[in-house]
Amino acid sequence: xxxxxxxxxxxxxxxxxxxxxxxxxxxxxxxxxxxxxxxxxxxxxxxxxxxxxxxxxxxxxxxxxxxxxxxxxxxxxxxxxxxxxxxxxxxxxxxxxxxxxxxxxxxxxxxxxxxxxxxxxxxx
Amino acid sequence: xxxxxxxxxxxxxxxxxxxxxxxxxxxxxxxxxxxxxxxxxxxxxxxxxxxxxxxxxxxxxxxxxxxxxxxxxxxxxxxxxxxxxxxxxxxxxxxxxxxxxxxxxxxxxxxxxxxxxxxxxxxxxxxxxxxxxxxxxxxxxxxxxxxxxxxxxxxxxxxxxxxxxxxxxxxxxxxxxxxxxxxxxxxxxxxxxxxxxxxxxxxxxxxx
Numbered sequence: 194x195x196x197x198x199x200x201x202x203x204x205x206x207x208x209x210x211x212x213x214x215x216x217x218x219x220x221x222x223x224x225x226x227x228x229x230x231x232x233x234x235x236x237x238x239x240x241x242x243x244x245x246x247x248x249x250x251x252x253x254x255x256x257x258x259x260x261x262x263x264x265x266x267x268x269x270x271x272x273x274x275x276x277x278x279x280x281x282x283x284x285x286x287x288x289x290x291x292x293x294x295x296x297x298x299x300x301x302x303x304x305x306x307x308x309x310x311x312x313x314x315x316x317x
Numbered sequence: 318x319x320x321x322x323x324x325x326x327x328x329x330x331x332x333x334x335x336x337x338x339x340x341x342x343x344x345x346x347x348x349x350x351x352x353x354x355x356x357x358x359x360x361x362x363x364x365x366x367x368x369x370x371x372x373x374x375x376x377x378x379x380x381x382x383x384x385x386x387x388x389x390x391x392x393x394x395x396x397x398x399x400x401x402x403x404x405x406x407x408x409x410x411x412x413x414x415x416x417x418x419x420x421x422x423x424x425x426x427x428x429x430x431x432x433x434x435x436x437x438x439x440x441x442x443x444x445x446x447x448x449x450x451x452x453x454x455x456x457x458x459x460x461x462x463x464x465x466x467x468x469x470x471x472x473x474x475x476x477x478x479x480x481x482x483x484x485x486x487x488x489x490x491x492x493x494x495x496x497x498x499x500x501x502x503x504x505x506x507x508x509x510x511x512x513x514x515x516x517x518x519x520x521x522x523x524x525x
Contacts, residue, residue, distance in 0.1 A: 227481060227490060234497070235500070236415055238415070240389065243408030243409065243411045244408060
């Protein structure tokens with residue numbers, strides 16, 4: 194007799210349930226009958242490499258720094274384009290050289306613009 | 318079955334016949350002693366020897382102790398490996414307090430035992446056993462990895478002998494035994510208190 198094909202799924206679900214629950218139940222029984230829990234101030238405290246933690250973990254950050262991050266990301270990606278330029282520098286034709294200089298100029302203009310807008314100063 | 322119900326000789330006879338009998342306590346201790354997870358925590362040059370013990374040449378994994386935990390919550394064993402400065406001592410006691418029971422301490426090397434060559438220094442704690450109970454002491458400066466392995470085996474022997482029930486029940490199972498010890502604070506000249514009298518029992522000096 195062939196068992197129902199879904200029977201294996203039921204077995205699988207059963208094992209998936211018993212496997213994590215059994216150790217937890219054993220640990221609970223152990224705690225109940227043998228080893229009483231001993232919570233304490235230090236034991237329940239936040240782990241901070243043995244140092245007492247200062248203040249709350251959930252603090253607010255100022256979001257002004259995001260502009261700086263975006264500018265960094267843009268320049269970081271653009272620097273990738275400069276790598277093939279640097280590698281092929283000696284074999285470059287004049288036109289390509291001028292093209293990459295224009296690219297660099299655009300980058301510089303972007304930086305000057307961001308600077309002028311005050312994106313690089315830390316918001317107080 | 319509980320401890321003390323079966324004769325050791327009978328047990329041996331049964332084993333010869335291929336029947337293995339064990340007790341809850343033996344099973345529990347067998348599991349515990351073969352999976353001692355140390356706290357990943359080094360203080361000075363002894364830590365280098367501890368690292369060597371964990372690496373492939375000495376291979377502490379043979380004893381089930383290779384799982385160095387980065388958090389005291391998951392650690393069973395604190396290896397105080399190196400010089401304990403007075404600046405560091407409160408942190409060590411706090412880390413020990415944060416470890417769950419049952420917890421063990423190996424005092425590795427001369428510095429952790431007594432301050433070692435820096436005993437006369439103004440900033441070195443004269444032995445970590447002033448603040449936390451130590452299970453195994455390893456002499457040496459620094460002790461070789463073999464010595465640490467030996468200490469590990471001694472600790473395994475100790476764990477194996479701990480009783481779950483009855484009169485000689487292990488200390489950590491008793492509800493009134495403290496699991497945390499007071500963390501010393503910086504005083505004007507020294508750590509306050511300089512030693513925890515509940516923990517620290519220096520041997521009496523006998524003068525002829």
